[in-house]
Amino acid sequence: MIIMSVPRFWRKQIARYNLVGTQCKKCGEKFYPPRNMCPKCRRDGEIEEYKFSGKGEVVTYTVIHTAAEGFEGQTPYVLGIIKLEEGPSLTSQIICDAENVKIGMKVKPVFRKLGQDGERGMIYYGTKFVPESTDKC
């Protein structure tokens, strides 16, 4: 089992590494994960790249004890939905002691390893989040 094929991951690598999404120039709505079709304006919309600040807050979260394949070494890990200050929400891990996570907690992004295909397989990197108050990151 591999988490994701190399070309499939690479295709969205900038979006994953740097929180680059898109926005619709017509209505101003911003999208992360990126979308190429604005759900509001559809074919009338005009999509361009948009780099997110990564500042946001925790909408909801869970502590995963039974991991997804490729994530076994990380349990328990905190998975959350983060609402970015520019509007959209995304799913990511929150690096934080489970007992300290709170709904509404402010977070900021960090570049981290996401997962790995076995011991010698590909390592996937991307954006996780830490509490805004964390200094070392």
Added chain:
Amino acid sequence: MRDVAIIGVKNTKFGELWDRSFRDVVVEAGAGAVSDAGVVGEKIDAMFVGNMSGGQFVEQEHIGALIADYSGLAKNLHVPSTRVEAACASGGLALRQGIYAVASGMDDIVIAAGAEKMTDVPSPKASSALAAAADREWEGIMGATFPGLYAMIARMHMHKYGTTSEQLAQVAVKNHQNGQHNPIAQYKSKITVDSVLKSIMVADPLHIFDCSPITDGASAVVLAPADIAHEYTDTPIYVKATAQASDTIALHDRRDITTLDASVAAGKRAYEMAKVQPKDIDLVEVHDCFTIAEICAIEDLGFAKKGEGGILTQNGETAIGGKIPVNTSGGLKSCGHPVGATGVKQAVEIVEQLRGEAGKRQVDGAEIGMTHNVGGSGATAVVHIFSRDR
């Protein structure tokens, strides 16, 4: 559009069926339903088979033809057979396609089946296959699991409405209570709130007993135009509504994390089509892939106000004998959840109830029943309403 009736039904046993193959269980369900209807093979115009992931569970695609073949409907009769996929809502959607075929006048006798053989692969592989119902690129890659997504719904529901782990556990307790009277159920053991709360944590706040199991099984129904249903059975059950709705594939894009808007939309469409209201429904089979999913479902379908599903459950109103019996079959939790079969199994349960053949789990005087089948974390919802009266 023609009225449609269900004239035959069959569920196989649900569980870890080590000695049975995928095609074995589908053929058993299909043949059982056809025999229940008293239909001969030559009369069958078409079949639709709900199956989420034959490719991942048994490395088999081309499910439609395979099933027609092993049902003896391919080589001589060449009956058209179509596989339908919408993750865990595949079965409900196969049923809906069958209803379309009959309602349109294109076909008369149609089989709608659903099946999944999940235990031929190790359970991590099965979990991984199920995770494909979520967004692999933006949820799965971050380490999201299915229990994890529903756990985030549960966490939010608790935060917003004060729903408790005990109320979630009560869903599982009630469904096991019902399931013990269902001959096909995977788990017939009674459980307690305490045993749910003490079971291992899978994704906080969901324990393993908050989750539906991995299951093999198949279900089938036979559909016919209502006008000729009495030629086959004295107790046709009529399809009063079929409705379906979509929402965002990823949970993080939803309008509200605690509401499955697809369930709300499909429910609303179904009520309008059947010209009934929630208070008219005598029993409902909802998609309790996790305990929190049942709480959301009874709210989203209008049986409880948003946020009050936990209280309704705690007060026993969703048990048999309560205001609105929910999941008399034992639900996905106790009866089992062979993903492609579930949506059809729900219809089989409602038909048995409306015929008055549900034995110890019978809801007295049941006239109108509903099914609610969800794909993924809520990106697809399929709702049906059935009635004894045309």
